[in-house]
Amino acid sequence: MRIQAVVLAVLLMACGDSGGEPDENAFLALFEVSYGNCAGVCYARLDVASDGAAQVSYAERKGRLETKRPFLLWQSELDGLLEDVALSRTEAWESQYGCPECVDQGQYFLKLAGTDGVRQATVDPNAIPEHLAPLIGRLDEVLVRGLR
Numbered sequence: 001m002r003i004q005a006v007v008l009a010v011l012l013m014a015c016g017d018s019g020g021e022p023d024e025n026a027f028l029a030l031f032e033v034s035y036g037n038c039a040g041v042c043y044a045r046l047d048v049a050s051d052g053a054a055q056v057s058y059a060e061r062k063g064r065l066e067t068k069r070p071f072l073l074w075q076s077e078l079d080g081l082l083e084d085v086a087l088s089r090t091e092a093w094e095s096q097y098g099c100p101e102c103v104d105q106g107q108y109f110l111k112l113a114g115t116d117g118v119r120q121a122t123v124d125p126n127a128i129p130e131h132l133a134p135l136i137g138r139l140d141e142v143l144v145r146g147l148r
Contacts, residue, residue: 023050023115024114024115024116025050025082025085025086026050026114026115027049027050027085027112027113027114028047028048028049028050028112028113028114029046029047029048029049029081029085029110029111029112029113029135029139030045030046030047030109030110030111031045031046031048031108031109031110031136031139031140031143032044032045032046032062032108032109032110033045033106033107033108033140033143034061034062034106034107034109035104035106036104036106037104038104038106040060041058041059041060041147042059042060042061043058043059043060043061043062043064044056044057044058044059044143044147045057045058045066045143046139046142046143046146048073048081048139048142050078050081050082050085052072052073052075052078053070053072053073054070054071054072054073054142054146055068055069055070055071055146056068056069056071056143056146056147057069058147069146069147071146073142077138077141077142080138081135081138081139081142083134084134084135084138085112085114085135087131087134087135088112088119088131088132088134088135089112089114089116089119090131091129091131093119093120093121093132094121094129095120095121095122096121096122096123097121097122097123097124097127097128097129097132098123098124098126098127098128099124099127100122100123100124102124105124105125105126106125107122107123107124107125108122108123108125108128108136108140109121109122109123110123110132110135110136110139112135123136
């Protein structure tokens with residue numbers, strides 16, 4: 001049910017005021033970083049949209065009370081994300097890459113919703129696939145900036 005709501009939101013956002021023509025570049029992305037054995041902030045999430053709106057959330061652990069902070073992407077970040085999203089859409093996504101949480105390297109979770117549907121993957125930070133590497137790298141940079 002939640003995935004359908006995300007897709008509907010993206011489709012509504014993509015149609016905008018452009019006479020009903022969907023914007024193929026429109027997207028909503030959710031990027032989570034979590035670590036198993038750690039102290040302090042062990043979970044962080046970035047929600048970002050193709051219009052530049054973003055929110056960072058963080059907590060001691062996933063499921064615990066989160067601190068949230070909205071912000072806007074810089075134009076250079078948004079331009080880069082649009083390119084990275086386009087690259088990530090060139091190949092099908094596996095549901096998992098590597099062995100997330102096998103040891104304490106942590107894991108990334110990435111969900112991307114757009115006019116082409118919803119894709120999601122859990123990624124071992126030591127086994128990032130080539131077509132997702134630029135997107136994960138940029139989302140991680142934006143997440144770190146949002147946490148400051």
